[in-house]
Amino acid sequence: MTNLSTKLAQLEATGKPIQVGIIGAGKFGSMYISQSHRTTGVRLACIADLSVQRALDALKRTGFPEEKYDNEGILSIEDGIKENKTTITTKAEELIATPGIDVVLEVTGNPAAGVRHALLCCEHNKHIVMINVEADVLAGPLLMRKAKEAGIIYSMAYGDQPALIAEMVDWAQTAGFDVVCAGKGTKHLPGYHYSTPDTVWSHYGFTEEQLASGDFNPQMFNSFLDGTKSALEMAAVANGCGLSPPTHGLAFPPCGTHDLPNVLKPLSEGGQLEKYGTVEVVSCLEKDGRAVFNDLRWGVYVIIEAPGSYQRDCFAQYGLKTDKSGRFAAQYKPYHLIGLELGISIATIMCRGEPTGQCRTFAGDVVATAKRDLKRGEKLDGEGGFMVYGKLMPARNSLAIGGFPIGLAHGIILKEDIKKDQVLTWSDTDVSPEGTSGWSESTRAAVAFRQEMERLFRGEFESDNEAMIQ
Numbered sequence: 001m002t003n004l005s006t007k008l009a010q011l012e013a014t015g016k017p018i019q020v021g022i023i024g025a026g027k028f029g030s031m032y033i034s035q036s037h038r039t040t041g042v043r044l045a046c047i048a049d050l051s052v053q054r055a056l057d058a059l060k061r062t063g064f065p066e067e068k069y070d071n072e073g074i075l076s077i078e079d080g081i082k083e084n085k086t087t088i089t090t091k092a093e094e095l096i097a098t099p100g101i102d103v104v105l106e107v108t109g110n111p112a113a114g115v116r117h118a119l120l121c122c123e124h125n126k127h128i129v130m131i132n133v134e135a136d137v138l139a140g141p142l143l144m145r146k147a148k149e150a151g152i153i154y155s156m157a158y159g160d161q162p163a164l165i166a167e168m169v170d171w172a173q174t175a176g177f178d179v180v181c182a183g184k185g186t187k188h189l190p191g192y193h194y195s196t197p198d199t200v201w202s203h204y205g206f207t208e209e210q211l212a213s214g215d216f217n218p219q220m221f222n223s224f225l226d227g228t229k230s231a232l233e234m235a236a237v238a239n240g241c242g243l244s245p246p247t248h249g250l251a252f253p254p255c256g257t258h259d260l261p262n263v264l265k266p267l268s269e270g271g272q273l274e275k276y277g278t279v280e281v282v283s284c285l286e287k288d289g290r291a292v293f294n295d296l297r298w299g300v301y302v303i304i305e306a307p308g309s310y311q312r313d314c315f316a317q318y319g320l321k322t323d324k325s326g327r328f329a330a331q332y333k334p335y336h337l338i339g340l341e342l343g344i345s346i347a348t349i350m351c352r353g354e355p356t357g358q359c360r361t362f363a364g365d366v367v368a369t370a371k372r373d374l375k376r377g378e379k380l381d382g383e384g385g386f387m388v389y390g391k392l393m394p395a396r397n398s399l400a401i402g403g404f405p406i407g408l409a410h411g412i413i414l415k416e417d418i419k420k421d422q423v424l425t426w427s428d429t430d431v432s433p434e435g436t437s438g439w440s441e442s443t444r445a446a447v448a449f450r451q452e453m454e455r456l457f458r459g460e461f462e463s464d465n466e467a468m469i470q
Contacts, residue, residue: 004347019043021101021103028342043084045086046089106118110135115138118135122146159339177304182243184282188284189287230252234280252281256292260330264303367403377414379411388424402426
């Protein structure tokens with residue numbers, strides 16, 4: 001990655017900067033917007049958002065130079081590219097179809113929209129950075145295959161934790177180490193699974209001034225708190241790195257950076273993991289609510305194992321944090337800057353023809369799980385809402401029970417009563433034409449696409465099982 005800025009400078013010098021389109025001007029999108037005009041060799045060609053005012057507010061709030069964007073809505077996207085001005089549209093499909101756009105950033109957070117936009121990128125030959133982890137976990141394993149067939153790059157977003165974890169896993173494997181565990185830190189207590197948008201801010205400590213800035217969506221932030229976002233991100237890591245989710249979901253063990261190699265090793269070796277080669281999220285809070293010493297709340301990590309005594313001695317000689325045996329060592333990055341670092345993905349795709357992490361298989365899934373007793377006839381309110389949280393599980397297990405993906409748990413009507421902490425299944429939900437009469441066409445298409453993916457991988461898993469028996 002050491003010469004990306006040089007390659008970008010060459011693009012600038014030849015008058016061929018990378019033209020970027022972004023879909024979604026929320027928090028993550030705004031963070032990228034704030035850096036886009038500072039990056040040599042890159043142009044923010046267009047912002048697509050359902051609200052023109054939200055896009056304009058993002059430009060103003062982040063300090064984007066006023067002379068560099070069309071604040072009157074006069075220019076077409078193509079004319080904006082010619083005049084080196086960022087344009088705004090309410091139609092994402094228009095952005096994706098514009099010939100001059102090189103890379104599309106999907107930042108909506110809406111799973112159905114993400115699937116639709118990824119398929120449009122395949123149709124219009126546009127590389128896509130899928131910042132929408134909800135869509136990636138819902139349908140990424142099949143979207144990745146569609147992207148490959150279309151000859152485009154489908155990538156994780158550098159700066160977001162899954163891509164940073166994937167980078168660390170790749171580093172470890174390229175250096176010849178087995179990965180014991182990989183993951184991130186967060187703020188979590190068991191009771192947070194039942195948090196709602198009404199209770200979320202009491203756990204964050206934001207000021208009224210911060211909340212009034214427009215950057216803070218209570219349902220989105222609640223998905224961080226109730227464990228859903230962690231489950232989605234670890235599913236993305238499992239699918240991108242070939243690691244295994246814990247059989248019974250994330251445990252969120254309290255753990256500081258000094259203790260990572262002791263806690264995140266298998267039970268057979270004195271740790272807390274059920275097996276080698278898994279993902280896990282560590283909490284910055286002890287079970288009683290006390291702060292963990294040396295917490296990793298904002299960071300990512302990978303645990304590697306010394307394959308022999310020589311490597312173990314090297315770990316000690318070079319000061320790696322290890323467990324008492326000296327075999328298990330941790331590498332970690334204490335912070336991530338999400339949208340502020342997103343330009344790395346754009347440069348890597350366009351200058352090297354490579355993604356910054358991408359879905360490779362279907363190893364992990366996230367299933368909707370009841371926050372409270374739910375009644376037949378109730379309509380689910382989605383990720384981060386009042387009714388369900390997402391539970392990580394192995395994809396094979398999810399398919400075996402017919403688990404209902406968290407990415408579709410919005411606007412769906414229940415056909416059965418559900419007990420608190422019970423995982424939902426397809427048979428619990430009404431996906432008939434009558435039950436989904438209020439759905440958009442893109443949501444119906446996302447359901448069909450997910451069902452196609454499940455049929456595909458169910459067949460592949462069955463074939464694998466038959467091959468193992470033979």
